[in-house]
Amino acid sequence: MNDKTEELRDIFTNVTDGEETVTESQEDTRGSLERDERTDEERLESVVTQMRERYAFETALSDDDLIAVARGFYDDRSDAEIADEIDADGDAVFEARMSLHLVGEDDADEVDLVAIRDREEDDATLADEYDVSEAQIRRYRRIAEAQDQSRAANDRYRDEFDSILADAELSERMTTDVREDGLEDATEGMETDVDF
Known part of the structure; x- marks a missing residue:
């Protein structure tokens, strides 16, 4: 052991109140994902x-x-x-x-929002160019703004x-599917046409 290593060892021993090793106790936990309560x-x-x-x-x-x-x-x-x-x-x-x-896929599927986003022309000019109303251009610009805000917040x-x-x-749909599949498996091969 060289002098530097010995010096570091002494510092470690002083800091840890004389313990030669430091170990953290571990708990047995199930799973690794935190569940929001x-x-x-x-x-x-x-x-x-x-x-x-x-x-x-x-x-x-x-x-x-x-x-x-x-x-x-x-x-x-x-x-x-x-x-x-x-x-x-x-x-x-x-x-x-x-x-x-909450921008839907069909909110602006007929226009290129990227092109509208970067344009400085007024609503009337863009409405003429895209052959839509000024209200629709305002709507498209609002959709583009919402997308920008969302992206800025990752x-x-x-x-x-x-x-x-x-x-x-998805969870509800899967639970329903499991219930239905379980019922099918449980009743498979059973006679259902029973005469009393």
Whole structure:
């Protein structure tokens, strides 16, 4: 052992109160993934609250309404259907979806959002060029803005919604499938045409 190694050993021994070795006791745990103990509703409320604080978006919709918008989006309901459900205006639901970064694949499938995003022309000029109304151009620009916000946050909020709402739906579907498959297996080969 050279002088440096001995010196380091002495420092280690002093720091650890004379212990020659340091070991951490280990616990037997099942699995390695942390389970969030909150309910889905509590997790959704948390995401909505965080987004309200971060983006300071203005909406007449309550947090419960915003959660209903998110649930409706994941249930593939239209803005109009969600609006009827929460007694709101379709435009308010669209704006709420954009504020929550919930952009659907068919929200702007007929235009190139990247091209619109980078253009500085006014709405009227772009409306003429794309042969759509100015309202549609404003809508496309809002969709592009929502996508930019989501990307700037590394899609964190969208991923959280996915993990709460999409995973819950998948889990429910898998449980139903397992129940049905189990019932089929249990009844396979049984005689069902029995005479009493």
